[in-house]
Amino acid sequence: MKQILIAIAFVVCWSSGFVGSLLAGDCASPVGLLAWRYLVTSALLLGAVGLIRAANAPIKARALPALSRTDVWQQVAIGVLSHAIFLGAVFSASAADIDPGITSLICALQPLLVAAVSSRLWNDPFNGRMFAGLGLGLAAVGLAVGSIDFAASAAVSLLLPFVALFALSATAVLERAWRPKASIVQALAIQTTTAAVLFVGVAVATGRIGVTVNAELVWAILWLVFLSGVGGYAAYTASLRTIGPTTTSVLLFLTPPVTSLWTWMMFGQEISLVQLAGMGLGLIAVALTVRGQRQATS
Template sequence: MAVGFVLLWSCGFVGAAWGTTAADPAGLLAWRYVITAGVLLSVAPFLRARVSRRDLGQQCTLGLTAHVLFLGGVFAAAASGVDAGTTALVCSAQPLLVAAAGAAFWGDRLTARQWTGVALGLGAVALCVGGVGDLGPAIILPVISLLGLSCSALLERRWAPRVHVVTALTVQVSAAAVVFVTVAVLTSGLAVDPTARLVGSLAWLVIPAGLGGYGAYLLALRTLGATRASMLLYLTPPVSAIWAWAMLGDRIGAPQLVAMGLGIVAVLLTANSGQNGRTTARPPGGELARCTVTPGSAAGRVHSASAPLGGGTPRAPGV
């Protein structure tokens, strides 16, 4: 799960590098999400999944945070001249933010070794991307990306949705598609030149990066927990560098290799993180009636008393 998530999440750089040379970022994002939504909507009916209004609202919110705010901020930062290293370094604070929120709101307790892993991972990303470039007002854009992805992880933990992963991804991508198409229409427009480079980049962005990357992200959040899944993001900058070397011919140097080693050590240090950011949402009311039958009556008399659901510590939902 961890290896698949890191590989698929990291590969989006290649498609973005291809696509932004052939189309405006707003149009590229719009077409990416329109195509991805079309693929998912063609598959979703076969699942025959029932989605409540509450589920629909939650997944739309997750679509706005994990897709619109995160990717929109990344692409807008690039268009505004923020260098990729700065954006990557700002977004790499996500595991630290999620871990801090887990400690503040859920009472998670990370050991000194695990906090060392968090700091080491942040340093690994800084080494990989070469530090922060010139800061300006546009730095708010990668900060928006950071907050969007962090909120998606924390909301996933808070709500613990039981919606099928494919159904959840369908709703999220469809909601994001509406936003990205609207932004493209109001700015650069949807017209693109369907060159071979653009078609190849869209295919890459839709299949391995979109369906694979975000599908693996949801699975990682549900099975590994918000904290562990977030820690894995420390490995994405050096793995992205390897993708760029393999697919684009970019040079990979010693800093990227050292950063990967440090990132692996950081993830191993934080491997046993207690709660791991997994909780189970309680049903409305939070309690179920416990029934007992009093002897001495043919029908029996039923008494109810408040009892926690499951009679103990709630378990994380299955995928």
């Protein structure tokens, strides 16, 4: 039951990020929005760490285990990859007018990539049922994103979704290889602070740190900080540690259709029958892949 709840939280919160960027509208540039999002997120998490430090010994011992310098640098590296590079590449692809469907399709290759690397490094099972499930999931993403305009995308800009793909895939592999000692609150505090420094630096250097402060921006920041940021990445980290990198990556097949549900509920955007078919196919793909993995393990 715990694993199911973590999986649901991961898919729901992770897919909410696209909605948060839409809520901001024209109040901020993409890098400016990321800079302020991570400034607020890191401040909240560092504050949470400070409160836990002031708590009684048992709570502090569980939530804030002692970290070595290596442990801290591991979280800095994961922060660079999973926050700064991944989100930076996704937002940059959007700013470069890359069709969101292209980005979704390329990033949907992550489960295949992670499964292949895991089978090579740790001899994880990778049988025919799993391969069929991963292929079905990729097809499901293609249906869920709908029509894609390849003509409007510059060849060089198409590298950005691949940068995002490799960055997020690397975090899944490194999380397993390192088995970090940092608790989730410690890990997120270090990761978001690292990303805040990088995004603020880029925003200031490019003159895009300025934002238009209004109700829309405040609502977007709150959404991105709590639901997409803390919720999404906390659930992602918990999923990697309890469910494993391959299954967590497979769950990403469900994020495009759930994003469609978010936009339908928030903005009234219609969901086509093809996208509904993609949602159903995504669920079948996840079930098929997970069952294949369990069968091979047993």
